[in-house]
Amino acid sequence: MDTIDIMKPENIVYRKPALLTDNIMHYCPGCSHGTVHKLVAEVIEEMGIQDKTIGISPVGCSVFAYNYIDIDWQEAAHGRAPALATATKRLCPDKYVFTYQGDGDLASIGTAEIIHACSRGENIVVIFINNGIYGMTGGQMAPTTLLGMKTSTTPYGRDAKLNGFPLKITEMLAALDGTAYITRQSVHTAAAARKAKNAIRKGFEYSAKNIGLSFIEIVSTCNSGWKLSPVEANKWMVEHMFEKYPVGDIKDVLK
Amino acid sequence: MAEKILLKGNEAIALSAIRNGVDGYFGYPITPQSEVMETLMKEKPWETTGMVVLQAESELSSINMVYGGASCGKKVMTSSSSPGISLMCEGISYIAGAELPCVIVDVMRGGPGLGTIQPSQSDYSQAVKGGGHGDYHCIVIAPASAQDMYDFVDWGFELAFKYRNPVIVLADGIIGQLMEKVELHPVKPRRTAEEILRDAPWATTGKTSGRERNVITSLSLDANTQENFNRKLLDKYNAIRENEVKYSEYHTDDAEYLFVAFGCSSRICEAATDILREEGIKAGLIRPITLFPFPEKEISRLAGQVRSIMSIELNLGQMVEDVRLAANGQCPVGFYGRQGGNIYTPEEIVEEFKKFNKLS
Numbered sequence: 019m020d021t022i023d024i025m026k027p028e029n030i031v032y033r034k035p036a037l038l039t040d041n042i043m044h045y046c047p048g049c050s051h052g053t054v055h056k057l058v059a060e061v062i063e064e065m066g067i068q069d070k071t072i073g074i075s076p077v078g079c080s081v082f083a084y085n086y087i088d089i090d091w092q093e094a095a096h097g098r099a100p101a102l103a104t105a106t107k108r109l110c111p112d113k114y115v116f117t118y119q120g121d122g123d124l125a126s127i128g129t130a131e132i133i134h135a136c137s138r139g140e141n142i143v144v145i146f147i148n149n150g151i152y153g154m155t156g157g158q159m160a161p162t163t164l165l166g167m168k169t170s171t172t173p174y175g176r177d178a179k180l181n182g183f184p185l186k187i188t189e190m191l192a193a194l195d196g197t198a199y200i201t202r203q204s205v206h207t208a209a210a211a212r213k214a215k216n217a218i219r220k221g222f223e224y225s226a227k228n229i230g231l232s233f234i235e236i237v238s239t240c241n242s243g244w245k246l247s248p249v250e251a252n253k254w255m256v257e258h259m260f261e262k263y264p265v266g267d268i269k270d271v272l273k
Numbered sequence: 274m275a276e277k278i279l280l281k282g283n284e285a286i287a288l289s290a291i292r293n294g295v296d297g298y299f300g301y302p303i304t305p306q307s308e309v310m311e312t313l314m315k316e317k318p319w320e321t322t323g324m325v326v327l328q329a330e331s332e333l334s335s336i337n338m339v340y341g342g343a344s345c346g347k348k349v350m351t352s353s354s355s356p357g358i359s360l361m362c363e364g365i366s367y368i369a370g371a372e373l374p375c376v377i378v379d380v381m382r383g384g385p386g387l388g389t390i391q392p393s394q395s396d397y398s399q400a401v402k403g404g405g406h407g408d409y410h411c412i413v414i415a416p417a418s419a420q421d422m423y424d425f426v427d428w429g430f431e432l433a434f435k436y437r438n439p440v441i442v443l444a445d446g447i448i449g450q451l452m453e454k455v456e457l458h459p460v461k462p463r464r465t466a467e468e469i470l471r472d473a474p475w476a477t478t479g480k481t482s483g484r485e486r487n488v489i490t491s492l493s494l495d496a497n498t499q500e501n502f503n504r505k506l507l508d509k510y511n512a513i514r515e516n517e518v519k520y521s522e523y524h525t526d527d528a529e530y531l532f533v534a535f536g537c538s539s540r541i542c543e544a545a546t547d548i549l550r551e552e553g554i555k556a557g558l559i560r561p562i563t564l565f566p567f568p569e570k571e572i573s574r575l576a577g578q579v580r581s582i583m584s585i586e587l588n589l590g591q592m593v594e595d596v597r598l599a600a601n602g603q604c605p606v607g608f609y610g611r612q613g614g615n616i617y618t619p620e621e622i623v624e625e626f627k628k629f630n631k632l633s
Contacts, residue, residue, distance in 0.1 A: 068479075069482075088480065090477035090478065090479055090487045092344040093371075095337065098340070101337035101338045104327070105338035105339070108297070108325045109325055110478075130330055131334055
């Protein structure tokens, strides 16, 4: 079989989702963001809701999410994405509205916004990337940084006495009446990515049912911040992050 | 005949929002403007016009709800008072940077800090000079009556959409709380989805196959891109300076002395002008109705005509800096102010006027 034959449409087994733009991603090799972006693009494409979806990007590594998924976007101030999403969904109830936020954005500077969006039961989707570190600013401690974990602002390891404890914000949010679906996933293997995609799709579907907020945490790697190779970072995540942040559904009001 | 009813300034804001087709209001309670949201909640406009009204968890959140709503091309607004506006300044800077239209009502109270809940004009500089970070301007309009409060909501949105820029209605505790007759103009419906697509093609209305994706952002990491954007903003601000200056004059034709005052102070200065005129002293008053753009040319012209100018403000002297710049040394410029919620009487202003002009 020559190249021309291989390129025949009936032989295609995989293609980049049409909604993923051709812009070169600024993410480091091995970063989970690229995979999660692809999953979000696939879900929007498969649901046929490109013209009905509005994304809200955060401050942090994924500030430029709007360069990669071909939908309308709003870029929020640090931590405020759930406030933008709240107004957008209430003013445009026929739209699918999601925020895409990191751990610094959502679990530190934006705690008030996420807690109250959850508490009000806004019919939005929140995708929460938890890699336990501030990537964009160069690897400082995040609220979700594990005890003992070295970052540029915890150079001797996170010490509970000095820096406080890691924040399991996802479990906190599950306790709020306004949340409909709360899950924690990862994308470090093909199987994990498939589950994460199903979770993202469920979140989008739930948001159209007006039953409250759907929250998908993705435990992620930051190999440049963690100073590990992509393969080592995946291994480290499984061995350490999953202990504190176990994957699986936490809440599903329709089950 | 248009209907006239007795309203508090704050209530006038709320009714005007409903009657002028505003799509959304997002706020957080703070004295002396809580009646705005209370009135909206009592009126339940979501059952009539479909207007969204939401009490946010903070002013940080309410201004960012405004950012989200404005991004969708909707007519959205918030209201607050001084300490709450300080919290909103981050969001206002982003709104200015993303070139979004919205109306922000600031019913000023005395500061700094928690200050007092009584009226003040001590946030002139915050509203007019920036407040948040970066080179930007809000359009600032200053009501002096409950009728102005009613009218300035619609005018504010007209300016906001014309220039894709945040507009601050800079009121104070007196204007917010006083009750006056207000003429209600005919109702304007909310804009339809088609009208929004036509008037705000930049908005996040959902990407259709016929156009590129719309991105609302204030971020540009490239120095030249950012500088070009800053210069584009400057062109916009210069166009606003050229086209939108609004002021009113009172006995300025033959004035030998001039008061400059905005908002509630302009009404007190009108009475002071009357007293001086009765005594044979030819006083006049200019009331800047737009604070940005400032009526610089008009004050400059009058500075060449009068013996002196006094800026009368409920603060330690903020607008007076702009008056001095406008007068540019053509005549002496004085200032008299009260603070902390204290309000001058016309007689007190007359006395200070005479002291400054050595007329007593």
